[in-house]
Amino acid sequence: MDRLTAEARIRELREQIERHNRLYYVEDRPEITDQEYDMLMRELQDLEDLFPDMVTPDSPTQRIGGEPLPFFEKVVHKTPMLSLSNAFDDEDLRDFDRRVRQTVGSQTVHYVCELKIDGLAVSLHYENGLFVKGATRGDGTTGEDITQNLRTIRSIPLRLTRPLTLEVRGEAYMPRSAFEKLNREREERGEALFANPRNSAAGSLRQLDPKIAASRQLDTFIYSIGELQGESVESHSEGLNLLESLGFKVNPERRVFDNIEDVIEFVHGWTDKRRNLPYDIDGMVIKVDSYAQQQELGFTAKSPRWAIAYKFPAEEAVTILEGIEVSVGRTGTVTPTALLKPVSLAGTTVKRASLHNEDIIREKGLLIGDHVVVKKAGDIIPEIVAVLPERRTGGEVPFSMPTHCPECGSELVRLDDEVALRCINPMCPAQIREGIIHFVSRQAMNIEGLGEKVVAQLFNAGIIHSVADLYYLHQQRDVLLGMERMGEKSVDNLLAAIEASKENSLERLLFGLGIRLVGAKAARVLAEHFGDMDAIMRASEEELTQINEIGPKMAASLVNYFRQPQAEAVIERLKAAGVNMTYKGVRAESGADLPLAGKTIVLTGTLSSMTRQEAEEAITRLGGKVTGSVSKKTDLVIAGEKAGSKLEKAEKLGVAVMDEAGFLQLLEGNNK
Structure with missing residues (x-):
């Protein structure tokens, strides 16, 4: 085909395809079959491959998505996009x-x-x-x-x-x-x-x-x-x-x-x-x-x-509480979940609702067989908001929390007057499995492709027994390929994601270990203060409690964790696999010239451009320290959408306030 003929045909094909796009996706009245549409697209793609200089940004072939972007550029709206009251x-x-x-x-x-x-x-x-x-x-x-x-x-x-x-x-x-x-x-x-x-x-x-x-x-x-x-x-x-x-x-x-x-x-x-x-x-x-x-x-x-x-008001529905099941989390906490007769609610079928703990069951007076009112909190999370005792028939029965772990059979206990029951057996399979799921989660080591079902599959098959085993899966590639829904591409992607996670900074690893009372923020504080895993493992309770935000209970939990032979063994295997054990952020002693060095920052409201965790990490990189409450010692409040009492308090105290746009400018200026 000569160039002029190709140019005319490309123009004709684009017009036809865009017309059919509009009929199908906008007007909901398609005129051709999917196969006929695909043939038009294939012909256009072939012609553009022959004449690549004829490809234009508005060609239908450009809808498939280009190369991955390194980051999103910022765009300032000429006319603000305001929210509605x-x-x-x-x-x-x-x-x-x-x-x-x-x-x-x-x-x-x-x-x-x-x-x-x-x-x-x-x-x-x-x-x-x-x-x-x-x-x-x-x-x-x-x-x-x-x-x-x-x-x-x-x-x-x-x-x-x-x-x-x-x-x-x-x-x-x-x-x-x-x-x-x-x-x-x-x-x-x-x-x-x-x-x-x-x-x-x-x-x-x-x-x-x-x-x-x-x-x-x-x-x-x-x-x-x-x-x-x-x-x-x-x-x-x-x-x-x-x-x-x-x-x-x-x-x-x-x-x-x-x-x-x-x-x-x-x-x-x-x-x-x-x-x-x-x-x-x-x-x-x-x-x-x-x-x-x-x-x-x-x-x-x-x-x-x-x-x-x-x-619209939160949608509610009445259904029947058919049962209550309990599950064991990574810290041994036993959590009850309501099993409901399926009911349509806010466009989805609801079968389960969280009950949080035994006290909730007691406060609501729930009996198995009760008619209950269910709503979706924020149209997302199902919860039982009321019981309808007037509908009881006499066949309802009370529920009692188990005395022994449903997974390992160990006796359940309450620690430090906590509401929750716990299994304190460190070898409980449920805790190990849930601990691995936590380890690979986004806030921790962020290993894509290792969702709950994949972890459970690997754990139940005896392929992994601890988080350290993940970093030796490359030695069992053939075994992985033989597992259900584990094709060659998915296995290679999984192994690549595990390998990439070795480079994570120490705070992610520390949080991922699932040490009781040590959240993501405390993990970052510890990583920044000590710099490497060995220093944290050697630290005494006295040394730990001298750090702001590390209280006696957390210090005791850290020391007790690292005293366990199995914890030390896991960390040694992680080291041997090449997992990073050092903090990669800016430590306090080396960050004096950073824009937020030594400043105490409070985040309030919702940031549209990043998660709360991402914002806290960015502040830490700039030398700042994030706290949860506003006081006279606060240097700066960063206020997103729907900022409430913290913003009001900052204004009363005369604390400096920065909106999200200003925060983004600060980050961009520091990245130049």
Whole structure:
């Protein structure tokens, strides 16, 4: 094929494929089969392979995801992406209506009602009709550049139907079917399951490897225009119609009303109907339609006065407590779990609920066979909130905690007047298994591919007996290949992840060992203070208690742990395997020139760009020390979203406060 013919055919194929993408992913009315679509894509890919200089950023072939990124660049939003104030009942909506009408006077007010998609807010930038940049909301002022990941979402047009320059905002989400499929696959691989579709979508879009995002079947609904050049619209509803005409996917379940009572009726209708949707919503968004009225109403510091989010109440259901089972954790704690008659709740089937400890069972007066009210705390974690004694038939029976460990048969005890029962047998198989699961977890050694099921499989097969055995698995590669769901690629990836974990800094290893009372923060304090494992192992209780944040109980727990011959043997085997035993961060004596050297920092609120652990690690690298409470000795408070009493106290005491954007600038400045 000559160049001119190829160029014409490539252009034709791209137009056809984008049209079918829009029909399938946006309009939900496909015209061709998946096989026919795949043939078009294959032909386009073959032509682009022959003429690589003809590949353009808006080609459908560029949705598959490029090379992994080293990190996400920061993006400053020209217009802040503010959060919305919340309404929880009808009166809150009527109060919102009164405030609007007090400002706009006798003008007619129309409200646009839309479903509040439970996903991740994103900003999309187009220049002359081409998608050029996409970002997360972040803290509302500064987000992260996730363009590569957003390109993989097929409902996001790479080229608009008209060559406009604009910025639009929307919600990226994971449909329920895709979420269930993803969790099934993770369960088969023995990996931890995602809690809900929202977390899955957010986690997918913050993957540095775009190919992971491409595999997650994400979707979008675009809900507003942030900036528009070359055209003008007068209202929000008109703007949504424009977005649809440009090829964006806009939620069809939207209505315009001229009074708040009709809005309230519409909202109530969706309270029950939401469970029939193929995606999750957590409320409704109500906006004043007129842009002129929006401008007149203006903004508070955190949210627009012309919009409000109605939050659905936590969904509850009544079911039957069919039994209570107990499990043994890595520290020997015996935890009861409620076994429920399966019940549909917030879009999922609930069969279990945590009971935490025996006192909870006693306080709630639970009997096996009781009718109970179950709700999802935050629409995520199932919990029993009430018992319905009036429904008892006389056949209900009380539950008693076991006196002996269900795994090893050792007698259970209570230590130091604790509520929890414990198995104190150090050779209890449940504790060893759970200890290995903890060791490989994200906060500890972070060994990807070693989920709970894989660890249990290796442990039950007698291939591993302690955490040290993980670092000798390369000697049993053939045995691994013979195990269920252990293909050659997954085994090689697993062994590579184990090898990479050898380079972790000491605090991860120390936390991973699962020493009682030693959390991630204490592990970092110890690693920074002593510098290497041998020094920690030699330390006396007196030396340990001289360190801030190490109390007598923790000191005794550390000394007792390292006195155990089996603990010493495990550490020697880890050393022999080449696992790092030193602290790789900045120690206090060498960090005097760092920007936060010697400063006491308090984190409060939610950071959108990183986890709390990542923020604490970053502060430590800059020489700072993180504490949990604000006092006159606090040097700085870093405040994320929904910062509460700690921020108020800091302001009263005159303590310096830094927002997330300032914190990110500090980190970036230090990385240059």
